[in-house]
Amino acid sequence: xxxxxxxxxxxxxxxxxxxxxxxxxxxxxxxxxxxxxxxxxxxxxxxxxxxxxxxxxxxxxxxxxxxxxxxxxxxxxxxxxxxxxxxxxxxxxxxxxxxxxxxxxxxxxxxxxxxxxxxxxxxxxxxxxxxxxxxxxxxxxxxxxxxxxxxxxxxxxxxxxxxxxxxxxxxxxxxxxxxxxxxxxxxxxxxxxxxxxxxxxxxxxxxxxxxxxxxxxxxxxxxxxxxxxxxxxxxxxxxxxxxxxxxxxxxxxxxxxxxxxxxxxxxxxxxxxxxxxxxxxxxxxxxxxxxxxxxxxxxxxxxxxxxxxxxxxxxxxxxxxxxxxxxxxxxxxxxxxxxxxxxxxxxxxxxxxxxxxxxxxxxxxxxxxxxxxxxxxxxxxxxxxxxxxxxxxxxxxxxxxxxxxxxxxxxxxxxxxxx
Amino acid sequence: xxxxxxxxxxxxxxxxxxxxxxxxxxxxxxxxxxxxxxxxxxxxxxxxxxxxxxxxxxxxxxxxxxxxxxxxxxxxxxxxxxxxxxxxxxxxxxxxxxxxxxxxxxxxxxxxxxxxxxxxxxxxxxxxxxxxxxxxxxxxxxxxxxxxxxxxxxxxxxxxxxxxxxxxxxxxxxxxxxxxxxxxxxxxxxxxxxxxxxxxxxxxxxxxxxxxxxxxxxxxxxxxxxxxxxxxxxxxxxxxxxxxxxxxxxxxxxxxxxxxxxxxxxxxxxxxxxxxxxxxxxxxxxxxxxxxxxxxxxxxxxxxxxxxxxxxxxxxxxxxxxxxxxxxxxxxxxxxxxxxxxxxxxxxxxxxxxxxxxxxxxxxxxxxxxxxxxxxxxxxxxxxxxxxxxxxxxxxxxxxxxxxxxx
Numbered sequence: 001x002x003x004x005x006x007x008x009x010x011x012x013x014x015x016x017x018x019x020x021x022x023x024x025x026x027x028x029x030x031x032x033x034x035x036x037x038x039x040x041x042x043x044x045x046x047x048x049x050x051x052x053x054x055x056x057x058x059x060x061x062x063x064x065x066x067x068x069x070x071x072x073x074x075x076x077x078x079x080x081x082x083x084x085x086x087x088x089x090x091x092x093x094x095x096x097x098x099x100x101x102x103x104x105x106x107x108x109x110x111x112x113x114x115x116x117x118x119x120x121x122x123x124x125x126x127x128x129x130x131x132x133x134x135x136x137x138x139x140x141x142x143x144x145x146x147x148x149x150x151x152x153x154x155x156x157x158x159x160x161x162x163x164x165x166x167x168x169x170x171x172x173x174x175x176x177x178x179x180x181x182x183x184x185x186x187x188x189x190x191x192x193x194x195x196x197x198x199x200x201x202x203x204x205x206x207x208x209x210x211x212x213x214x215x216x217x218x219x220x221x222x223x224x225x226x227x228x229x230x231x232x233x234x235x236x237x238x239x240x241x242x243x244x245x246x247x248x249x250x251x252x253x254x255x256x257x258x259x260x261x262x263x264x265x266x267x268x269x270x271x272x273x274x275x276x277x278x279x280x281x282x283x284x285x286x287x288x289x290x291x292x293x294x295x296x297x298x299x300x301x302x303x304x305x306x307x308x309x310x311x312x313x314x315x316x317x318x319x320x321x322x323x324x325x326x327x328x329x330x331x332x333x334x335x336x337x338x339x340x341x342x343x344x345x346x347x348x349x350x351x352x353x354x355x356x357x358x359x360x361x362x363x364x365x366x367x368x369x370x371x372x373x374x375x376x377x378x379x380x381x382x383x384x385x386x387x388x389x390x391x392x393x394x395x396x397x398x399x400x401x402x403x404x405x406x407x408x409x410x411x412x413x414x415x416x417x418x419x
Numbered sequence: 420x421x422x423x424x425x426x427x428x429x430x431x432x433x434x435x436x437x438x439x440x441x442x443x444x445x446x447x448x449x450x451x452x453x454x455x456x457x458x459x460x461x462x463x464x465x466x467x468x469x470x471x472x473x474x475x476x477x478x479x480x481x482x483x484x485x486x487x488x489x490x491x492x493x494x495x496x497x498x499x500x501x502x503x504x505x506x507x508x509x510x511x512x513x514x515x516x517x518x519x520x521x522x523x524x525x526x527x528x529x530x531x532x533x534x535x536x537x538x539x540x541x542x543x544x545x546x547x548x549x550x551x552x553x554x555x556x557x558x559x560x561x562x563x564x565x566x567x568x569x570x571x572x573x574x575x576x577x578x579x580x581x582x583x584x585x586x587x588x589x590x591x592x593x594x595x596x597x598x599x600x601x602x603x604x605x606x607x608x609x610x611x612x613x614x615x616x617x618x619x620x621x622x623x624x625x626x627x628x629x630x631x632x633x634x635x636x637x638x639x640x641x642x643x644x645x646x647x648x649x650x651x652x653x654x655x656x657x658x659x660x661x662x663x664x665x666x667x668x669x670x671x672x673x674x675x676x677x678x679x680x681x682x683x684x685x686x687x688x689x690x691x692x693x694x695x696x697x698x699x700x701x702x703x704x705x706x707x708x709x710x711x712x713x714x715x716x717x718x719x720x721x722x723x724x725x726x727x728x729x730x731x732x733x734x735x736x737x738x739x740x741x742x743x744x745x746x747x748x749x750x751x752x753x754x755x756x757x758x759x760x761x762x763x764x765x766x767x768x769x770x771x772x773x774x775x776x777x778x779x780x781x782x783x784x785x786x787x788x789x790x791x792x793x794x795x796x797x798x799x800x801x802x803x804x805x806x807x808x809x810x811x812x813x814x815x816x817x818x819x820x821x822x823x824x825x826x
Contacts, residue, residue, distance in 0.1 A: 019598050021605060043598055062647050063630040075629040126785075145783065148748040153725050156666035158643060158651060159732035167653065167664070167734045169580040170570065176653050177662055177734045178577040179643050181569025182625045189781075191590040192445075196782040198594055199424040199449050202601045203787055208422070212786035220751055220781030223740065225586040226579075227479050228437060230469055231737030232752055233775040237471045241736035243660070245580045249558075257562065257576060264576065266562040300464075331553045338559040340576070342568040343631045346621055354548035357618060369632050375588065375618035376595050380602060380610035 018044035019381045023108035023201060026050050026100075027084060028091075031058050031183075032218060033113035033141035034080035035190035040109070040197065041083030042374055042384045048394060049086045050100070053417055055391045065366040071391055072365040078388045080186075082361060082371055086389035087398050088419045091122055095418045100124070101132055102403055108211075109197055110138045116151045126213040136211040137200040139193040145217030155218075157183040164222030165231055165242075172246040188225050189218035253303040253310050254278075257340065258318040264340040265323045267330065272299045277333050282317040291317075356383070363387035395419060423450020424787040428600060431456060431503055432484065433491075434513035435463065437557060438585035438616060439541050440480035442592035443511060447483040448780045448789040449597075454507075454804060455481065456500065458490045459762055459797065459826050466760035475757040478777040481794035482755070487805070488766065488798040488825050496824045497523050502809050504532050508603075509596055513541040516552065526611060535609040537599040539592055545615040557582030557616060564620030569627065571640045584620030591619045641701075649694070649701040650676065653734055654709055656717035662734040663712060663720040670694070675727040680711045749783075752776040755793045766797025801825055 023045040027037035041047035049056060055071040058080065065073040090096035104110075110129065112119065119125045126138045140146055143155035143163075150163075158179045161167045171178035196214040204211055223231075229242045248256035255268040269275050275297060282291045291313050296303060303310045318326060323339055330337030341349065347370065352358060355377065358370040361384065373383040399405045399419070413419045428451040432443045440455070447453040457463070468476040489503075490496045504510050510529060512519070519525055530538055540546070543555030544563075561567045561583035562576075571577030595612045603609060630636045638646060645651035645666070653662040667673050673694075677686040685691070685707050690700045697704060712720050717733040724731035733739065740746060759772040780789040805811045805825070819825050 019602055021601075039594070043594075063626060063634065063636065065629075065633045067634055075633060076626045079626040079629055144745060145749060148745045150745040153732070154728060154730040155732060156648075156651075156668060156730045158645075158653070158664045158666050159730050162653065162662070162664040162734040163732035165735040165737070165740055166579070166581075167662075168736055171577050172575070176643065176655070178570055179653070179664075180566055180577070180579060181638065181640065182566060182623060182627060184566070184623060186625075187587065187623050188590070191587065191594065192780075192782050195445065195590055195594040195597060196784055198597045198601060200784060200787070202597060202604065203422075203424040205601070206604050207426070208786065210786065212784055215783040215785070217749070217781055217783075220746070220749070220778070223751075224441075224778055224781055226581045227778060228476075228582055229580070230476065230479065232741045233472060233475055233777075234469065235737030235741050236776065239738075241738055242580070245578075247576060247578050249580075255558075257567070257578060264562070266559040268556055268559055331550070334554065336554045336556055336559065338555060338563045340562040340568065341565045343565055343624060343627050343637050346565050346624065347628065347631065351544060351548045351550040351617070352621065355545060355618075357621070366633065369629050372618070372622045372628065374622060375591050375614050376612055377614070378595075378610055378612040380599065380608075381595070381612065 020044035020198070022046045024048070024106055025109040025111060026103065026107050027111045029111045029113040029141060030056065031061065031076070031080070031186055032143070033111050033139070033190055033193065034058060035186055036139060036141060036193045036197070037084060037111050038080050038082055039190070039194040040111075043381065045109070047084040048398065049081060049084050049389060050089050050091075051086055051391060053088045053090055053419060059391070078363065078366065078369070079371070081388035082384045083386050084389055085394040086392055087394050088392040090418050091124065093418050095413070095416070097122060097124065099399075099403065099418070103398070104129060104132045104136060106402070107133060107136060108201065110136065111141070111193070111197070112138065113141045115154070116142055116146055130211060134210055135204060137197055137204065137214065138211070139197045139214040139216065141189045141193045141216050141218065143218050145220070146215045157185045160185040160218045160222060164219045164226075166222050166226050169226055169229065169242060169244060171244045173244050177244060185218055185222060188221035189216045192216045192221045248311060251301050251304060253307045254314045258315055260318045260326060261320065261322045263323055265318055265326045265337065266340055267326070267335065267337040269335070270300055272297060274335055275299070278335055281329075281333060282313065285320055286317055288313070288316070359383045361385070361387040364390060392419070422787045423790065424784065425449040425451035425597070425600075428452065428509065429454065429507040430509040430511060430596075431507050432511055434511065434541070436465075436513065436585070437480070437582055438588040439511060439513040439592065441586065441589035442596070443484065444480060444482060445590070445593045445780050445782075446596065448791060449787070450790065453484040454503070454800065455484045455486045456489050456503070457486070457797065458488055459766065460490055460823070462762060472757070472773060472775055474759050474772045475775045478755060478757055478775065478794055482777065483790060483792050484795060485800040485804065486766070486795040486797055487801050490824055490826055491524060492522050493824050495819065495822070499805070499809070499819070499824065500524065501532055503804070504529060504536065506808055507533075507536070508600065509537045509539070511539040511541070511592065511596065516546060530609070530611060533609070535603055535607060537596060537603060537609050538611045539596050540611070540613045541588060541592055542613055542615045544617045546613055555616060557585030560584040560616055560620050563617060565624050566620065569624070569638055569640065572642050573640055577640070584616050584623075587623060588614055588616045588619040644701045644705070645698075647698065649697040650704055650708055651701070652705055654705070654712040654720070656712050656715055656720055658716070661717045663717040664732050664734065665708070665720075665724055666730045668730070672729050673697070676724070676729045679723050679727045679729065680708070683707075751779055751781075753779060753791050757794070758796060767799055769796060798825070
């Protein structure tokens with residue numbers, strides 16, 4: 001299929017001056033908050049990951065490049081740490097904390113996701129840090145926030161997905177609720193924290209001159225990510241709970257996933273016109289007049305009573321074509337049809353590639369890989385340009401050039417486990 | 420008065436559905452003056468949801484926003500929109516290019532109205548490229564974004580009964596616009612940003628993209644089992660459709676887990692001796708764990724596990740969120756009024772249909788706390804916006820109302 005020429009106005013020019021200024025961000029976050037630092041870095045901030053001397057724990061999280069467990073080869077770490085630098089610093093050591101406090105003077109943002117209370121134990125909670133630098137913004141991304149009865153609860157991705165109620169909506173009605181693939185709870189909290197942090201910086205620099213603490217509970221971020229189902233009002237008004245509906249919608253028909261010749265296709269028919277268009281197309285393909293019957297006509301929920309019959313007729317049609325045929329022809333007929341992409345097909349997707357979505361970044365150990373540029377297209381926003389950092393790659397720059405340590409000092413700090 | 424992070428910023432919201440209004444909901448809670456522009460001449464079906472409390476769905480999208488009615492399809496309506504944009508800092512829309520161009524609001528023109536205007540255009544599969552302008556729903560986007568192909572079992576994809584990627588788009592919209600405000604503060608420049616729903620969902624596939632390039636691995640669908648950790652799953656508990664999730668990620672948690680379930684003999688089996696063994700034999704182990712969880716209340720399982728330092732959490736339903744002491748302690752939900760739509764009448768005459776709860780933005784800012792409050796009625800701010808902001812006389816507002824420009 002010939003590709004449309006990109007229209008003027010969306011052609012992305014050479015690397016502009018940076019969207020955010022070079023805010024200094026010290027990123028102490030693990031998997032729960034690493035995405036926040038990545039977004040800030042991708043948008044132009046100077047983000048430095050502050051890692052224990054043995055490396056951030058996500059460096060030991062799979063999958064690994066060529067399946068080799070190695071701190072520079074974690075693909076998890078590589079994905080969530082583009083546009084960042086790295087220094088090593090042991091915050092559990094007193095000398096390490098002293099160095100951290102010196103760094104704070106020139107820092108705009110600290111991002112952290114430690115268990116609640118950990119930083120306070122080290123004397124590094126926000127009230128203490130703010131005394132050192134009143135302009136400091138701190139973002140905390142934790143499963144249940146800084147306060148409240150659950151603030152001390154431990155959680156992995158699946159536990160937050162469950163507690164938010166999101167899992168209740170995924171899967172088949174009579175089977176176990178499912179966690180979404182790809183550890184989805186690591187995104188919403190970090191996204192809210194990024195928006196909140198940028199807002200705090202904007203307010204600081206345009207109004208108050210002072211920093212503040214941005215506390216984001218991942219559970220609540222995720223609750224807001226399924227609010228369209230209004231779980232609490234529904235319970236209060238009807239004493240019923242939302243549930244899973246499986247691959248096909250329970251109300252709107254046809255709507256959902258349908259098997260096709262080479263896998264699956266997704267489509268959804270809402271208006272009476274869309275139904276007429278689809279029915280006509282099905283008739284053209286199957287030559288079965290049944291689909292044109294009046295009793296199937298109508299909008300949104302009109303086909304509820306004949307749901308099984310309609311879905312059977314639709315499947316009879318989708319199984320005769322490939323996903324790509326249904327997608328392209330359906331869209332040509334102004335139907336809402338979407339492909340069911342997998343990971344490889346997204347990497348070669350002509351739409352994404354036509355927009356320069358995949359950005360190749362070179363990493364000194366794993367070499368060149370393609371990373372997403374992110375969903376924001378603008379002449380004002382550059383694409384990410386730096387792969388994840390090597391452990392401690394900025395030690396000399398930060399410690400010697402900024403804090404005036406000598407190389408000998410560094411050797412001593414290294415030997416004593418401070419950096 | 421509490422201080423507000425986006426105080427003094429005026430935002431025009433010209434769009435429908437979910438992702439765009441959620442972005443401006445967040446910005447309004449941060450103190451931006453968001454003006455939602457809509458017309459009663461074009462029926463918004465979502466006013467009739469949900470069936471058990473029609474109209475209350477709007478609370479999910481409208482709190483704290485100003486609201487005007489305006490039909491931009493009329494020439495005078497378009498002019499008013501232009502005047503409104505000139506008085507604003509940000510213009511956000513998710514309407515189609517065809518519509519916007521047809522009624523004289525193409526982006527080149529909009530950007531020419533105000534030198535430092537920030538324009539955000541939310542699109543579906545993107546404005547240009549081979550699929551440029553294609554129709555899309557957030558609910559189907561989980562398939563286009565490959566997330567459903569990573570969810571579920573070998574035979575069936577796991578589907579979320581949700582407009583999946585719209586939410587990601589909404590926060591990207593907001594962070595892009597707030598970032599653009601910071602850039603404008605620094606440089607004096609406005610900008611144009613496009614945010615497609617497609618790409619904002621694709622980024623959440625995450626490390627799997629690198630895994631495929633490096634190792635040619637596409638993660639297999641293993642229901643709730645994890646590639647590297649076990650036990651890891653949702654375990655059925657006492658009662659109907661009650662589940663508790665448990666995730667054991669290291670040796671200490673494994674020991675604690677075994678102790679909580681009473682160190683049964685099977686935990687000593689060589690089949691479950693190391694983390695690798697447990698991952699390999701996870702399915703069998705899950706069956707054994709279910710034997711223990713099925714006899715217990717989901718909350719009980721969670722509390723016992725957490726008491727021993729094992730990550731666990733129930734699969735919440737509406738009733739659990741409603742009674743959660745934790746969410747109550749945050750004041751996460753608040754109660755407010757909603758209205759019954761009657762498209763034959765001006766929005767300000769629609770009756771109060773009742774009250775219900777809606778959520779506060781999950782960003783707790785110490786110095787400029789996010790606000791929460793009621794939603795405005797449709798057209799409630801016509802007098803303020805057209806009179807005070809645009810300086811129209813009462814007679815002119817009346818005339819344009821009668822002519823249907825402000826309908």
